[in-house]
Amino acid sequence: VRPPILAIVGPGDGATTDDLRRAESLGELAAREGWVVLNGGVASGVMDAASRGARAAGGLVIGILPTADPGSASPHVTVPLITDMGQARNNIIVLSADAVAVCGMSPGTAVESALAIRHARPIVFVAAEGATRTFHERLAGNRPAYFVESPADAIEQLRRLFGQRA
Amino acid sequence: VRPPILAIVGPGDGATTDDLRRAESLGELAAREGWVVLNGGVASGVMDAASRGARAAGGLVIGILPTADPGSASPHVTVPLITDMGQARNNIIVLSADAVAVCGMSPGTAVESALAIRHARPIVFVAAEGATRTFHERLAGNRPAYFVESPADAIEQLRRLFGQRA
Amino acid sequence: VRPPILAIVGPGDGATTDDLRRAESLGELAAREGWVVLNGGVASGVMDAASRGARAAGGLVIGILPTADPGSASPHVTVPLITDMGQARNNIIVLSADAVAVCGMSPGTAVESALAIRHARPIVFVAAEGATRTFHERLAGNRPAYFVESPADAIEQLRRLFGQRA
Amino acid sequence: VRPPILAIVGPGDGATTDDLRRAESLGELAAREGWVVLNGGVASGVMDAASRGARAAGGLVIGILPTADPGSASPHVTVPLITDMGQARNNIIVLSADAVAVCGMSPGTAVESALAIRHARPIVFVAAEGATRTFHERLAGNRPAYFVESPADAIEQLRRLFGQRA
Numbered sequence: 001v002r003p004p005i006l007a008i009v010g011p012g013d014g015a016t017t018d019d020l021r022r023a024e025s026l027g028e029l030a031a032r033e034g035w036v037v038l039n040g041g042v043a044s045g046v047m048d049a050a051s052r053g054a055r056a057a058g059g060l061v062i063g064i065l066p067t068a069d070p071g072s073a074s075p076h077v078t079v080p081l082i083t084d085m086g087q088a089r090n091n092i093i094v095l096s097a098d099a100v101a102v103c104g105m106s107p108g109t110a111v112e113s114a115l116a117i118r119h120a121r122p123i124v125f126v127a128a129e130g131a132t133r134t135f136h137e138r139l140a141g142n143r144p145a146y147f148v149e150s151p152a153d154a155i156e157q158l159r160r161l162f163g164q165r166a
Numbered sequence: 167v168r169p170p171i172l173a174i175v176g177p178g179d180g181a182t183t184d185d186l187r188r189a190e191s192l193g194e195l196a197a198r199e200g201w202v203v204l205n206g207g208v209a210s211g212v213m214d215a216a217s218r219g220a221r222a223a224g225g226l227v228i229g230i231l232p233t234a235d236p237g238s239a240s241p242h243v244t245v246p247l248i249t250d251m252g253q254a255r256n257n258i259i260v261l262s263a264d265a266v267a268v269c270g271m272s273p274g275t276a277v278e279s280a281l282a283i284r285h286a287r288p289i290v291f292v293a294a295e296g297a298t299r300t301f302h303e304r305l306a307g308n309r310p311a312y313f314v315e316s317p318a319d320a321i322e323q324l325r326r327l328f329g330q331r332a
Numbered sequence: 333v334r335p336p337i338l339a340i341v342g343p344g345d346g347a348t349t350d351d352l353r354r355a356e357s358l359g360e361l362a363a364r365e366g367w368v369v370l371n372g373g374v375a376s377g378v379m380d381a382a383s384r385g386a387r388a389a390g391g392l393v394i395g396i397l398p399t400a401d402p403g404s405a406s407p408h409v410t411v412p413l414i415t416d417m418g419q420a421r422n423n424i425i426v427l428s429a430d431a432v433a434v435c436g437m438s439p440g441t442a443v444e445s446a447l448a449i450r451h452a453r454p455i456v457f458v459a460a461e462g463a464t465r466t467f468h469e470r471l472a473g474n475r476p477a478y479f480v481e482s483p484a485d486a487i488e489q490l491r492r493l494f495g496q497r498a
Numbered sequence: 499v500r501p502p503i504l505a506i507v508g509p510g511d512g513a514t515t516d517d518l519r520r521a522e523s524l525g526e527l528a529a530r531e532g533w534v535v536l537n538g539g540v541a542s543g544v545m546d547a548a549s550r551g552a553r554a555a556g557g558l559v560i561g562i563l564p565t566a567d568p569g570s571a572s573p574h575v576t577v578p579l580i581t582d583m584g585q586a587r588n589n590i591i592v593l594s595a596d597a598v599a600v601c602g603m604s605p606g607t608a609v610e611s612a613l614a615i616r617h618a619r620p621i622v623f624v625a626a627e628g629a630t631r632t633f634h635e636r637l638a639g640n641r642p643a644y645f646v647e648s649p650a651d652a653i654e655q656l657r658r659l660f661g662q663r664a
Contacts, residue, residue: 078500110283111281118276
């Protein structure tokens with residue numbers, strides 16, 4: 001039996017303090033539940049925060065780096081993988097995940113949320129509001145998209161989808 | 167001097183009659199202006215319509231196919247290129263284009279519009295309304311995103327950006 | 333009816349004078365036969381020479397660039413496409429080609445010749461000798477691999493495979 | 499301090515009994531030395547054998563799958579990652595590895611060995627002979643390529659390069 005994989009995505013540059021706090025908390029809670037945490041691997045923003053949280057809880061963190069530079073990896077990533085394929089690596093993150101959680105919004109994050117909906121991967125938006133929420137609700141249609149208030153609520157939603165112990 | 171490249175993107179499945187009409191018209195107008203038309207290459211929806219329009223005007227159409235199947239190409243594509251990399255091929259479409267035009271919306275289209283904004287490629291949305299427009303306006307921030315009513319208006323916008331004869 | 337596509341591959345750096353002469357000649361002869369010429373697009377070595385030859389004969393040249401830098405394209409490429417996926421772009425070159433011709437050898441070239449054999453694309457080695465020839469003969473087994481002396485012989489082989497006018 | 503990553507590559511289909519025996523032994527020895535084992539992830543040939551050996555020794559095995567099908571993963575892979583980019587995924591395997599070991603030869607394997615030399619990743623060929631050895635020796639030139647007789651010798655070579663405990 002393999003551990004399930006949760007992609008935690010969000011802004012690299014331009015993440016808000018709330019985005020970072022939520023991503024770190026979600027990384028920690030997810031690792032405690034037994035999820036492998038997957039993300040874009042870079043030492044900035046939501047990627048870095050989610051990795052830090054997951055590692056603090058003893059979790060396994062896999063980072064899918066966009067460039068050929070191994071030095072770009074967050075120190076909190078357990079296994080950095082080097083793609084050298086820029087934003088095309090977002091498709092690997094989403095396809096490899098059993099579920100995707102979104103903390104914050106940016107152009108790169110929007111690529112990942114659209115890919116998750118495109119591939120019908122269950123996606124949980126944490127604290128998304130306004131046009132971001134409305135747009136993605138309509139984009140998802142009947143595909144599995146959830147909108148929650150907090151990291152704890154995101155974990156609760158994942159439990160409903162994947163069982164008590166992920 | 168190379169011809170400029172216009173990516174015309176939109177839904178493959180689920181395109182509306184209006185999406186298809188606009189895509190075909192835009193393909194035709196763009197080819198007349200001297201643009202090479204680039205898209206996802208498949209024989210369905212907006213890709214097929216834009217290719218048909220461009221070829222009817224004598225244009226060059228390059229299709230970046232997602233699968234390894236050459237038979238998936240629209241008959242209106244001049245040169246189909248085979249990526250076998252699924253939705254990751256969207257990044258090639260956007261990076262290779264001097265500008266991106268969007269007719270309609272779907273999860274795959276949202277990947278392409280987010281990539282265009284991520285890479286700061288000028289993007290022209292044709293007849294986008296409501297949350298789709300509001301979300302992308304905010305996502306773009308200071309990056310070049312335009313919202314127009316019709317294919318003719320899209321060409322007018324491209325002329326303002328790239329000159330009278332593209 | 334679409335024009336057939338010939339990928340002409342070989343060393344970027346470190347090409348010999350003979351490699352460059354053969355690539356330019358092959359590009360010219362192939363374009364005269366009606367082949368679209370496809371390659372890695374960069375302004376160096378065999379890629380640049382094959383593109384120059386094909387354009388001198390009025391051909392269409394498509395270059396699949398490895399980086400995100402449009403300025404890296406050979407001036408002889410008609411349509412440069414930007415992948416930003418490094419050596420992974422070699423798979424697109426080979427999959428998109430109806431046949432592959434090899435002028436010279438280097439690590440990057442060996443990636444492309446192995447991919448061509450992996451995908452059973454007809455491959456024509458021009459002036460390959462010694463271990464390069466022996467290794468690829470064995471690697472190909474029953475898959476279509478041809479070893480010829482000159483660009484003219486390569487065209488002759490392509491005619492046998494694809495008909496008089498390619 | 500991150501664990502080093504060893505890519506173990508070789509034929510999926512058509513592996514010999516010796517290839518499989520060497521791959522399983524190498525996977526086991528490498529895991530005991532503390533290497534993370536990385537490969538193409540599929541449930542066949544050298545990929546499957548190396549994964550089985552590494553898991554038997556309690557190692558972490560990451561598989562970079564070529565298709566979008568999670569069911570294609572070897573049961574011995576700890577974390578399967580889904581690329582949906584076919585043979586282009588070989589570039590990720592090689593770039594992500596600190597060293598590459600080769601057991602057997604096939605067209606797909608030749609792609610990986612050429613990529614390793616292209617990127618100057620240290621590569622250790624186990625029991626390679628004849629034209630395979632001669633070709634890769636010449637292809638490597640001054641880049642780090644080693645030819646050894648057995649899995650134990652490969653580990654000894656890796657120790658010389660990376661230290662006693664990898």
